[in-house]
Amino acid sequence: MRKCYLGIDIGSISTKGVVIDSDNNIICKSYLYTKGDPINAVKNLIRELKKGITSDDVIKGIGTTGSARKLIGLMVGASIVKNEITAHAIGTLSFHPNVRTILEIGGQDSKIILLNDGIITDYSMNTLCAAGTGAFLSSQAKRLEVDIEEFGNMALKSKSPVKIAARCTVFAESDLIHKAGLGYAKDDIVAGLCKSIVLNYLNNVGKGKKIKPPIVFQGGVSKNKGVVKYFKEVLNEDIIVDDFGHLMGAIGIAILSKNYETDKVYNLDFNEVSFITKGEECSRCSNNCEILKIYKDNNMIDAWGSKCGRY
Amino acid sequence: MKIGIPRSLYFYYYGDLWLKVFKKLNIEVKVSPKTNKEIMDLGINKSNDEMCLSLKNYIGHVCYLKDCDYILVPRIDNFKTCNQTCTNFLATYDIINNLVDNKIINYNIDLNKGEDELKGFYKIGNILKIKKKQMKKAYLESIKELKEERLISIKDNLKKLDSDKLKILIVGHPYNTYDELIGKPIIDYLNDNGIQVIYSNLFDSEEANQASRELSKDLYFKYNKENIGSIILSQDKIDGIIFISSFPCGPDSLVNELVIRKIDLPYLNIIIDDQSSDTGLITRLESFIDILEAKNGKSSISPCR
Numbered sequence: 291m292r293k294c295y296l297g298i299d300i301g302s303i304s305t306k307g308v309v310i311d312s313d314n315n316i317i318c319k320s321y322l323y324t325k326g327d328p329i330n331a332v333k334n335l336i337r338e339l340k341k342g343i344t345s346d347d348v349i350k351g352i353g354t355t356g357s358a359r360k361l362i363g364l365m366v367g368a369s370i371v372k373n374e375i376t377a378h379a380i381g382t383l384s385f386h387p388n389v390r391t392i393l394e395i396g397g398q399d400s401k402i403i404l405l406n407d408g409i410i411t412d413y414s415m416n417t418l419c420a421a422g423t424g425a426f427l428s429s430q431a432k433r434l435e436v437d438i439e440e441f442g443n444m445a446l447k448s449k450s451p452v453k454i455a456a457r458c459t460v461f462a463e464s465d466l467i468h469k470a471g472l473g474y475a476k477d478d479i480v481a482g483l484c485k486s487i488v489l490n491y492l493n494n495v496g497k498g499k500k501i502k503p504p505i506v507f508q509g510g511v512s513k514n515k516g517v518v519k520y521f522k523e524v525l526n527e528d529i530i531v532d533d534f535g536h537l538m539g540a541i542g543i544a545i546l547s548k549n550y551e552t553d554k555v556y557n558l559d560f561n562e563v564s565f566i567t568k569g570e571e572c573s574r575c576s577n578n579c580e581i582l583k584i585y586k587d588n589n590m591i592d593a594w595g596s597k598c599g600r601y
Numbered sequence: 602m603k604i605g606i607p608r609s610l611y612f613y614y615y616g617d618l619w620l621k622v623f624k625k626l627n628i629e630v631k632v633s634p635k636t637n638k639e640i641m642d643l644g645i646n647k648s649n650d651e652m653c654l655s656l657k658n659y660i661g662h663v664c665y666l667k668d669c670d671y672i673l674v675p676r677i678d679n680f681k682t683c684n685q686t687c688t689n690f691l692a693t694y695d696i697i698n699n700l701v702d703n704k705i706i707n708y709n710i711d712l713n714k715g716e717d718e719l720k721g722f723y724k725i726g727n728i729l730k731i732k733k734k735q736m737k738k739a740y741l742e743s744i745k746e747l748k749e750e751r752l753i754s755i756k757d758n759l760k761k762l763d764s765d766k767l768k769i770l771i772v773g774h775p776y777n778t779y780d781e782l783i784g785k786p787i788i789d790y791l792n793d794n795g796i797q798v799i800y801s802n803l804f805d806s807e808e809a810n811q812a813s814r815e816l817s818k819d820l821y822f823k824y825n826k827e828n829i830g831s832i833i834l835s836q837d838k839i840d841g842i843i844f845i846s847s848f849p850c851g852p853d854s855l856v857n858e859l860v861i862r863k864i865d866l867p868y869l870n871i872i873i874d875d876q877s878s879d880t881g882l883i884t885r886l887e888s889f890i891d892i893l894e895a896k897n898g899k900s901s902i903s904p905c906r
Contacts, residue, residue: 357880357884372887372891373884374888376887376891409896410892410895412868415884415885497861576639578638578639579638597786
């Protein structure tokens with residue numbers, strides 16, 4: 291018998307899962323797009339992960355993190371549900387015990403985590419707007435009809451990236467259109483976009499933070515070689531990008547689930563279970579809270595969203 | 602005759618005073634209820650897009666009181682040089698006057714021009730046909746009672762600084778901190794998670810105002826000076842700071858930068874607009890508490906290997 295722990299990180303764009311053993315070795319991993327439907331994404335994810343484990347493996351803990359962590363935590367009966375900042379830090383620390391700075395740019399969120407001696411000391415997250423996140427890059431890629439996977443390579447070819455307003459997505463977009471209209475090469479525009487992501491991040495999320503090496507860069511955008519290059523250039527430090535950087539949240543939450551281990555053994559048969567949600571507006575008072583009710587096999591097992599605590 | 606008092610903005614500075622004075626004078630008042638979504642939506646629909654969430658909320662409360670004979674809307678301008686309020690506070694009376702059909706009771710606080718609180722109440726008396734002598738008595742009695750009550754609140758607040766729990770100073774304007782929809786979800790979450798909450802507005806105003814000079818001698822917003830003064834006065838005893846502002850508050854955006862640069866304590870800035878989902882909020886609060894717990898060795902979260 292081998293003890294295993296499952297970590298699931300459900301983000302706005304992608305859903306990530308890993309199974310680790312008690313020494314934090316990755317047994318199997320999976321990555322797929324959330325497509326706005328976290329429940330089915332996780333069902334598919336678990337189906338994939340099950341192919342990687344044997345009958346000798348027993349799941350002793352499940353952790354969920356990411357923006358849909360609460361919903362999915364309920365669905366799989368997770369032993370721990372934690373925010374992605376803590377999960378990312380714990381995951382990263384298990385590979386880079388000395389890490390001082392984690393840069394993370396995801397689909398909707400971007401954040402910076404500062405650590406010292408293996409303890410998170412400070413962090414910051416983007417505020418209201420999604421400027422400078424993956425969502426912005428992929429919408430611009432679509433506009434330029436460039437495959438997002440090709441974006442980084444194109445940026446690397448550029449010798450002189452164009453300057454693009456970094457402060458606001460809307461300005462950046464009109465700047466980009468004007469530069470394209472003026473006749474700048476596509477490579478240079480793509481490189482300019484990658485650089486604007488870096489500058490925006492440092493001005494916005496990294497504002498006032500002391501960025502010290504070793505620096506680890508994670509999140510979907512860390513796969514973009516152009517962005518990595520400009521981080522190196524602007525910070526004048528080496529930037530570590532792991533192949534499995536996108537899995538750090540899932541790894542972190544799997545590690546954390548070990549702290550909550552009990553006698554319980556989890557099975558992973560979620561395909562047969564009908565799990566649906568219904569949203570409705572409560573009309574009991576003038577707050578008109580949006581209530582989300584969660585049904586498992588037609589029984590309501592939980593509901594949330596009320597201000598009064600009724601649900 | 603009924604006077605409407607919106608439970609927003611000024612209410613959190615002057616509400617107790619107004620209620621006491623009107624009670625002593627036997628004048629009927631109606632205070633709008635705690636903010637709910639209906640009130641907030643009412644305000645958002647009537648506001649223009651550049652107003653801050655708090656002012657939109659205030660307008661909602663005013664609209665809710667449309668059945669009152671009068672609505673009390675003061676104009677709080679300044680408490681002498683270098684103690685300004687924000688421009689919204691200057692403009693509110695004119696905005697409201699143009700927005701609703703109710704009669705408005707207005708008075709100015711403009712100490713630069715010698716218009717103080719007592720003169721303001723005489724003006725109210727003038728409108729409501731109350732004799733000066735009677736008004737003065739009600740006002741002075743109320744002020745005296747409130748002074749004692751406030752001393753007790755401040756003492757209670759400062760006592761919390763000696764708590765064994767993790768202590769977070771909530772820095773923000775009371776009309777945000779104590780509002781049912783803006784600040785309360787944050788305070789509730791902290792209380793539910795075993796945090797000792799300390800409030801920036803429950804420090805001695807004069808002392809906090811002086812202390813703020815340690816951070817900046819140029820700042821001229823009275824309420825923001827008191828906010829950051831509370832940080833100086835408590836920084837050795839608190840574990841972290843949560844700064845609550847409403848989008849897009851001008852003075853707060855300045856002061857936020859100031860604190861980030863000059864104060865070396867875990868710090869979280871939460872900017873509230875009319876988001877209807879609290880997922881983002883909970884993520885930020887939860888991870889902030891994780892950090893404080895880890896720093897203080899109170900954490901159950903460790904990278905066990």
